[in-house]
Amino acid sequence: MICIFVTGGTFDKTYDEIRGTLTFGETHLPEMLRLGRSRVEVSVRTLMMIDSLNMTDEHRQVIVAACSACGDSRIVVTHGTDTMVETAAALANGINGKTIVLTGALVPYAFGSSDGLFNLGSALSFAEVLPPGVYIAMNGQHFKWDKVRKNRETGVFESAGE
Amino acid sequence: MICIFVTGGTFDKTYDEIRGTLTFGETHLPEMLRLGRSRVEVSVRTLMMIDSLNMTDEHRQVIVAACSACGDSRIVVTHGTDTMVETAAALANGINGKTIVLTGALVPYAFGSSDGLFNLGSALSFAEVLPPGVYIAMNGQHFKWDKVRKNRETGVFESAGE
Amino acid sequence: MICIFVTGGTFDKTYDEIRGTLTFGETHLPEMLRLGRSRVEVSVRTLMMIDSLNMTDEHRQVIVAACSACGDSRIVVTHGTDTMVETAAALANGINGKTIVLTGALVPYAFGSSDGLFNLGSALSFAEVLPPGVYIAMNGQHFKWDKVRKNRETGVFESAGE
Amino acid sequence: MICIFVTGGTFDKTYDEIRGTLTFGETHLPEMLRLGRSRVEVSVRTLMMIDSLNMTDEHRQVIVAACSACGDSRIVVTHGTDTMVETAAALANGINGKTIVLTGALVPYAFGSSDGLFNLGSALSFAEVLPPGVYIAMNGQHFKWDKVRKNRETGVFESAGE
Numbered sequence: 001m002i003c004i005f006v007t008g009g010t011f012d013k014t015y016d017e018i019r020g021t022l023t024f025g026e027t028h029l030p031e032m033l034r035l036g037r038s039r040v041e042v043s044v045r046t047l048m049m050i051d052s053l054n055m056t057d058e059h060r061q062v063i064v065a066a067c068s069a070c071g072d073s074r075i076v077v078t079h080g081t082d083t084m085v086e087t088a089a090a091l092a093n094g095i096n097g098k099t100i101v102l103t104g105a106l107v108p109y110a111f112g113s114s115d116g117l118f119n120l121g122s123a124l125s126f127a128e129v130l131p132p133g134v135y136i137a138m139n140g141q142h143f144k145w146d147k148v149r150k151n152r153e154t155g156v157f158e159s160a161g162e
Numbered sequence: 163m164i165c166i167f168v169t170g171g172t173f174d175k176t177y178d179e180i181r182g183t184l185t186f187g188e189t190h191l192p193e194m195l196r197l198g199r200s201r202v203e204v205s206v207r208t209l210m211m212i213d214s215l216n217m218t219d220e221h222r223q224v225i226v227a228a229c230s231a232c233g234d235s236r237i238v239v240t241h242g243t244d245t246m247v248e249t250a251a252a253l254a255n256g257i258n259g260k261t262i263v264l265t266g267a268l269v270p271y272a273f274g275s276s277d278g279l280f281n282l283g284s285a286l287s288f289a290e291v292l293p294p295g296v297y298i299a300m301n302g303q304h305f306k307w308d309k310v311r312k313n314r315e316t317g318v319f320e321s322a323g324e
Numbered sequence: 325m326i327c328i329f330v331t332g333g334t335f336d337k338t339y340d341e342i343r344g345t346l347t348f349g350e351t352h353l354p355e356m357l358r359l360g361r362s363r364v365e366v367s368v369r370t371l372m373m374i375d376s377l378n379m380t381d382e383h384r385q386v387i388v389a390a391c392s393a394c395g396d397s398r399i400v401v402t403h404g405t406d407t408m409v410e411t412a413a414a415l416a417n418g419i420n421g422k423t424i425v426l427t428g429a430l431v432p433y434a435f436g437s438s439d440g441l442f443n444l445g446s447a448l449s450f451a452e453v454l455p456p457g458v459y460i461a462m463n464g465q466h467f468k469w470d471k472v473r474k475n476r477e478t479g480v481f482e483s484a485g486e
Numbered sequence: 487m488i489c490i491f492v493t494g495g496t497f498d499k500t501y502d503e504i505r506g507t508l509t510f511g512e513t514h515l516p517e518m519l520r521l522g523r524s525r526v527e528v529s530v531r532t533l534m535m536i537d538s539l540n541m542t543d544e545h546r547q548v549i550v551a552a553c554s555a556c557g558d559s560r561i562v563v564t565h566g567t568d569t570m571v572e573t574a575a576a577l578a579n580g581i582n583g584k585t586i587v588l589t590g591a592l593v594p595y596a597f598g599s600s601d602g603l604f605n606l607g608s609a610l611s612f613a614e615v616l617p618p619g620v621y622i623a624m625n626g627q628h629f630k631w632d633k634v635r636k637n638r639e640t641g642v643f644e645s646a647g648e
Contacts, residue, residue, distance in 0.1 A: 121283030449628070
């Protein structure tokens with residue numbers, strides 16, 4: 001069983017057609033799992049629905065507490081890409097003995113050209129087989145939490161070092 | 163580096179708007195990798211473009227030979243779902259020491275509601291981290307080649323074998 | 325008010341993921357009208373759900389009878405493209421004083437690359453403003469029922485007949 | 487022949503995946519006409535690429551001048567919905583003897599759930615058959631320029647004026 005925690009980010013943004021802006025509604029996770037014909041046993045819980053640029057230490061403690069309380073040892077967290085690495089560090093400092101994979105998207109799932117479905121398939125798969133630790137799964141790759149950074153110019157996650 | 167071999171299947175079917183039928187054209191793999199913003203180093207090669215119900219032992223030997231000749235030890239094979247298990251067995255009997263992951267789709271990628279992108283993200287991720295062996299990656303899960311069957315009534319891959 | 329009669333055709337084909345074939349289910353018309361944010365007052369009624377190559381004279385008489393019985397003078401009929409012209413002729417011979425527009429699609433609506441939504445917007449608009457008569461609306465154009473043919477090689481409807 | 491002038495609006499917004507914002511790039515018009523398998527003879531020209539809330543009188547004079555100079559008597563203008571009615575009034579005051587249809591979208595075409603393709607099919611069709619005048623085509627309907635307003639709460643265009 002895998003515990004999926006939703007925190008918002010580009011992944012889950014939708015278009016508000018009255019205001020003409022990007023906004024948050026309900027998570028698309030259940031619809032995406034259905035589309036992927038996923039048979040992975042999961043529980044999906046929305047912790048918050050925010051842009052990761054607005055994520056504070058308090059928000060991060062909510063995520064750490066949820067991952068800590070979760071009875072399963074395998075966890076996926078959906079998250080905005082801008083501060084995904086910071087949250088990964090908070091999780092690594094706060095939790096031991098669990099496989100936690102953070103993922104997100106560069107383009108909202110509700111957009112035709114989103115990488116969200118690809119990333120979700122990737123993150124679930126990594127969560128099923130990687131040993132305990134905190135990882136980021138983006139661009140079809142996985143990185144240990146302290147060996148990665150987001151390249152803000154290309155939008156790509158890349159190896160970064162100690 | 164991961165070697166991707168394309169063999170056809172529902173995954174790659176397209177709609178022929180003159181004849182009104184499902185058919186094969188070029189593989190959608192490169193487009194799908196672009197959509198997934200994949201940064202996994204891959205080589206993509208189309209071995210055949212056929213419905214897996216039409217796959218013969220000769221076709222399977224072409225796939226085994228290609229996987230055998232491939233210089234990389236990590237391989238993804240896209241394949242029709244109906245006889246994916248048979249091809250997995252042929253690969254397991256013919257090849258040692260490589261991680262080979264077969265995947266496909268229940269709905270063509272070109273259709274709006276396809277599981278293809280999810281499955282591709284999943285298969286690439288399993289191929290990156292699983293130990294040598296032959297696996298099937300479908301429905302967000304992975305199975306050893308001799309521990310799986312396709313349930314023809316539900317379309318779902320499930321555990322089987324002793 | 326516009327009466328919409330559904331008869332099937334490529335427009336409404338869906339993918340049967342268990343059998344791997346194109347088939348018919350419920351019509352996509354209500355979903356398409358919602359997507360188009362249509363505020364046109366319509367009633368939608370499914371007369372049949374068939375490939376237009378299988379359409380017989382009896383089927384055509386059902387369509388003529390429905391259009392004749394319909395209390396509105398403006399009608400849209402969705403129809404397979406292969407014999408759309410024959411049904412248009414049957415309607416022209418059987419009905420006077422109503423504006424009837426036939427439309428369809430070259431690619432199923434459920435496919436990502438369908439012309440269905442464009443054609444529906446076009447057919448409804450022509451039905452609202454054209455004088456009584458029987459027309460075919462395809463490729464953004466409209467044709468009188470006796471001045472059109474489908475080019476089977478290109479899939480395009482073009483002027484024909486003097 | 488129909489002259490299509492592009493001015494921007496929600497219709498043509500795209501998602502900037504580096505900045506995470508909605509923005510303008512190239513117009514999607516040619517791709518949309520291809521998707522609709524349109525065979526209407528058109529010329530497409532981008533006059534500006536702006537949010538209609540930012541449209542000034544000077545911008546409107548550019549549109550009036552382009553429609554006036556255009557050798558064809560049938561014209562479609564894509565436009566943001568917020569001030570579409572104001573631009574329609576400017577066109578009605580500046581031009582006689584041409585059929586001009588303004589249209590737009592509530593959701594960007596690049597989003598999966600856009601009304602753009604439906605609206606484009608509708609606007610082209612109205613432009614082909616309506617008598618000279620300035621019209622707005624939205625929600626599958628058409629309105630004379632001085633008989634319409636956008637309802638800001640529902641996003642719907644509705645009859646207005648005496």
